[in-house]
Amino acid sequence: MTQAIEVTGLRKRYRDSEALCGVDLAVPAGTVLGLLGPNGAGKTTTVRVLATLLRPDAGTAKVAGFDVVRSPREVRARIGLAGQYAAVDELLTGAENLVLLGRLLHLGGRGARRRAAELLEQFGLTGAANRPVRTYSGGMRRRLDIASCLVVTPEVLFLDEPTTGLDPASRIELWATVRELVRGGVTLLLTTQYLEEADQLADRVAVIAGGRVIADGTPDELKRKVGGERLEVAVEPRDVPVALAALARFAAEPPVAGEGGRISLKLAGTLDGIASAAAALRSAGVDVTDFALRRPSLDDVFLDLIGRRASG
Amino acid sequence: MVEVLAMTGRRLRQLRRSPGRLLGVTLSPLVSLVVLGYLFRDTISVGGGNYQEYLFAGAAIQVGLAGVGPTAIAVATDLRTGAFDRYRSLPISRVAVPLGHTAGDFLLSLLALGIVVVVGTLLGWHSHTGLVPTLQGFAVVVVFSYVMLWVGVLFGSIMGNLESISSVTQFLVVVLPFFSNAFLPVSSLPALVRPIAEWNPISAVMTLCRDLWGNGAAPVSGSPYLVAGATLLILLAASLAVGVRRFATAG
Numbered sequence: 001m002t003q004a005i006e007v008t009g010l011r012k013r014y015r016d017s018e019a020l021c022g023v024d025l026a027v028p029a030g031t032v033l034g035l036l037g038p039n040g041a042g043k044t045t046t047v048r049v050l051a052t053l054l055r056p057d058a059g060t061a062k063v064a065g066f067d068v069v070r071s072p073r074e075v076r077a078r079i080g081l082a083g084q085y086a087a088v089d090e091l092l093t094g095a096e097n098l099v100l101l102g103r104l105l106h107l108g109g110r111g112a113r114r115r116a117a118e119l120l121e122q123f124g125l126t127g128a129a130n131r132p133v134r135t136y137s138g139g140m141r142r143r144l145d146i147a148s149c150l151v152v153t154p155e156v157l158f159l160d161e162p163t164t165g166l167d168p169a170s171r172i173e174l175w176a177t178v179r180e181l182v183r184g185g186v187t188l189l190l191t192t193q194y195l196e197e198a199d200q201l202a203d204r205v206a207v208i209a210g211g212r213v214i215a216d217g218t219p220d221e222l223k224r225k226v227g228g229e230r231l232e233v234a235v236e237p238r239d240v241p242v243a244l245a246a247l248a249r250f251a252a253e254p255p256v257a258g259e260g261g262r263i264s265l266k267l268a269g270t271l272d273g274i275a276s277a278a279a280a281l282r283s284a285g286v287d288v289t290d291f292a293l294r295r296p297s298l299d300d301v302f303l304d305l306i307g308r309r310a311s312g
Numbered sequence: 313m314v315e316v317l318a319m320t321g322r323r324l325r326q327l328r329r330s331p332g333r334l335l336g337v338t339l340s341p342l343v344s345l346v347v348l349g350y351l352f353r354d355t356i357s358v359g360g361g362n363y364q365e366y367l368f369a370g371a372a373i374q375v376g377l378a379g380v381g382p383t384a385i386a387v388a389t390d391l392r393t394g395a396f397d398r399y400r401s402l403p404i405s406r407v408a409v410p411l412g413h414t415a416g417d418f419l420l421s422l423l424a425l426g427i428v429v430v431v432g433t434l435l436g437w438h439s440h441t442g443l444v445p446t447l448q449g450f451a452v453v454v455v456f457s458y459v460m461l462w463v464g465v466l467f468g469s470i471m472g473n474l475e476s477i478s479s480v481t482q483f484l485v486v487v488l489p490f491f492s493n494a495f496l497p498v499s500s501l502p503a504l505v506r507p508i509a510e511w512n513p514i515s516a517v518m519t520l521c522r523d524l525w526g527n528g529a530a531p532v533s534g535s536p537y538l539v540a541g542a543t544l545l546i547l548l549a550a551s552l553a554v555g556v557r558r559f560a561t562a563g
Contacts, residue, residue, distance in 0.1 A: 051401045077403040087394035091326045103318035104404050132329065148398065 002065075004029040004156050004187035005050065009059035012045055012211075019045040021211040022059070027189060027204075029155075032182055034202030034219075035191040036302065042211040043191035044084060047160045050189070051081045064155045080149025080157045084164065086141040087148070090134040094125050094144050097133060101151045112151075119147040123177065139170030143177065156187045163197060175200055195302050207305055215305050222301045230264055231277060234290035237261040246284040250277045261289070315404045319412020326386070327420055337378040337424040340485045341371040345432055348495055362527075368437040369449075369521040370494030371428050373514055374485060376457035379421045380464040381481030386413055387468025387555075388477055396559065410555050414461040421457040425450075440526030449524035452540065456517050459544045462551035469558035493518055513543035 005027040012020040020042045027033040035043050048054040050063055052072040061068045064078040088097050095116050102112025120126045123143040128136060133144065142162060149157060159178070163171040178201055182188055192198055198205045199219045206216040215222060235243045240257050247255050247265055250273045255265035267273040274293060281288055327333050349364045387410070390396045399409050439446040464481075471477050489495060491505055492512040501509050509515055516539035521527075 048397075051397075053397055053400055073403050076401055079401060081398065081401040083394040083397050085394045087398040089322065089326070089395060090393075091329045092322065096322075096325060100318055100322050101402070103321070104315050104399070104402060104408075106314055 002029050003027065003062075004031075004064060005033070005189060006062040007046075007050070007059070008061075010046065010049060010056050010061055011058040012049065012054065012056050019211055020049075020056070020059075023208070023211065023213055025206055025213065025216075027187055029187050030182075030185055031203040032188040032190060032201055034198030034205040035189060035208055036193070036195065036198045036205050037191075037208035038193060041208045043208060044160055045211075046208070047081070047083075047158050047189065047191060051079060051158055052076055053081075077152075078155040080154035082142075082145045082149050082157075082159050082162060084160045086138075086145035088133050088141060088144050091132060093130050093132055094120060094136070094140075095129040097144060098147060098151060101148055105152050107151070115151055119150060123147045137170070138166055139173060142166060142170070142174060146174075146177065146181075150181075153184075154186060156189070157181065159188065159190045161191055161193065163192070163194070171197075207302065209305070215301075225301065230294050231267050231274065232290070232292050232294050233263045233265075233277075233281070233288060235261045235263065235281075236287045236289070239286045242284050243281060243286045246280040246286065247277055249280065315408035316411045316415065319408055320415040321412075323386070323413055323416025324419065327382075327416060333382050334420060334424065336382065337375060337420060338427050340378055341374040341424070341428045342431055344374060344489070344495065345371045345428065345435060349435055362436070364436045365438070365525075365527040366497075366522065367495060368432045369518040369525070369527060370489055370492075371432060372425065372453045372521065373456060373494060373518055374489055375421060375424045375428055376453065376460040377488065377514075378424070378485045379417055379457055379460050380467065380484055381478060382420070383413060383417045383461045383464025384466075384468035384471070384477045384481055385474060386417075387465050388472060388474055391469065392472065392474075400559070406559055407556055410462075410465050410559055414458065414465060417461050417464070418458055421461070422454070425453065425457065437527075441524065445524045445526075449521045452517060452521055452524065455544060456540075459548045459551070462548055462555060465555035466551040469555050488512075488514065513539060516540040516543065 003026050005025060007023055007025040010020050010023040011018070023042065023046055025033065025035075025046075035046065037043050045054065049056045050061055050068060052068050052075050055069060063075045066074040066078070068075050088094075089100070092100065095113075098116035098119055099112045102115050103109065105112075107115055117126075117129075120129045123146070125140060125144060125147070128140060133141065136144065146159070146162070162178070163174055166174065175197070178188070178190070182201075188201075190198070190201060203218065204216060205219055205222055206213045207222070208214065215225065217225070231247075233243065233247070237260060240261055240263065243263055244255055244257060247263065250267060251265040253266050255263050257263050267277070278288075278291065281291075345367060349367050353363045390409075390413075396409065400406065439449070467477055467480065471480070491508045492515040493509055494514070498506055498509045498515065520537060520540045
């Protein structure tokens with residue numbers, strides 16, 4: 001598969017700090033990469049380099065087959081960028097914002113107006129088309145911002161924290177929009193602080209911290225890295241010792257008893273393990289009040305990785 | 313060119329949505345014309361000339377100075393909101409954006425200048441020279457105004473803070489003319505201020521205008537042409553260089 005984004009050894013120093021210290025990324029065409037990291041990890045810097053806004057100090061970056069330093073114009077003709085702040089003109093209406101971009105991109109007056117109308121329709125903004133953007137809600141602004149990137153359909157789209165500051169309903173709406181775009185075949189690099197967002201949208205996730213990619217893989221792979229599935233059982237507190245003894249056989253590590261009769265254990269096998277564990281508890285005469293299989297969330301992955309970095 | 317026109321159109325739409333901008337640009341010059349002209353016309357003598365006429369060049373230059381603020385604020389706002397980043401990520405000419413900004417604001421300055429000319433004429437200003445020198449005088453004002461817009465781009469791109477921009481540019485409009493020959497001939501200024509006013513490049517621009525309009529009291533030699541021309545050229549070159557560079561490489 002061809003790579004839509006290829007980054008090797010990217011470095012960028014600001015006056016007093018190293019923002020990127022050797023970032024490597026590869027995003028196959030038509031897929032979604034979630035770039036996940038805390039504030040100041042280097043997410044935005046990476047995006048700015050890839051969008052030709054910032055020159056890297058070292059390393060190479062190719063977007064849609066073109067080097068961002070050597071052929072920035074070629075790259076610009078093939079990307080769309082929605083930065084952290086919705087970069088739409090407050091004083092203009094939604095329609096005017098899009099028409100302006102169409103004109104800038106040489107669609108001509110009529111072409112620009114037609115494209116603007118299509119985009120407003122697609123993003124559910126037709127009703128607000130002729131209102132100044134400063135009257136828009138945060139979610140509407142974001143949608144207009146993303147629509148602004150699509151005036152000419154890009155090959156690669158960068159969304160820098162697209163849902164930061166949105167309420168949950170707008171966030172889910174925006175996710176749907178993004179999925180729609182991805183179905184249309186665009187390659188997407190999405191930065192986010194929200195693990196759930198990466199889990200929802202991304203094919204692969206790269207965790208970035210301190211200007212370095214510290215882990216990458218599919219969301220499932222990352223979760224597996226942190227540890228397999230855990231069985232969580234709640235029993236009557238007085239039954240805890242019996243239950244622990246009954247479960248010990250199926251656990252990969254000794255089971256741990258928590259408060260109020262909660263027991264958590266890492267299963268040795270998978271499906272078989274669950275069934276046998278349930279049977280063993282019943283035959284030991286334990287009253288089970290809750291029995292659940294819990295897969296680690298990306299939050300666990302994230303905290304685990306960041307924690308390991310801090311202690312290592 | 314299409315790109316510049318599109319950006320100009322954007323700026324004009326912005327300006328139309330905020331009519332306060334025109335007021336902001338025309339207010340100071342009109343206040344100078346009306347208040348100073350009316351209050352002091354009998355008390356201030358400018359060496360034979362009519363004070364109202366003398367004042368007109370000062371007001372015209374104030375229009376130019378007043379143009380610095382709106383441009384600076386618009387540029388700084390674009391930088392802050394990420395609008396510049398969006399434009400910079402497009403396959404368009406990097407000069408188009410600041411060029412569009414200044415072109416839009418330039419039309420605003422021209423409009424403001426028109427208003428000042430009308431009010432000035434009503435108050436008694438008129439040129440004592442022929443058509444050609446009069447137009448030359450206006451050409452000087454117009455060029456001055458355009459250069460000031462680029463100074464605005466410069467301020468906007470190096471100063472991030474909107475509040476400090478608006479106070480610095482207010483200072484330019486309101487205070488700077490007092491340290492020049494805008495409202496009073498240099499010779500009548502206190503000794504402390506006189507050297508500043510003499511060397512103030514906007515003095516040279518106004519002397520030039522007054523000379524071309526025949527509103528000047530003192531006859532002038534060739535120096536204001538040189539000083540005014542050189543100053544404007546240097547300002548334009550510096551602002552262009554820094555402004556465009558900033559737009560092209562902003563981190």
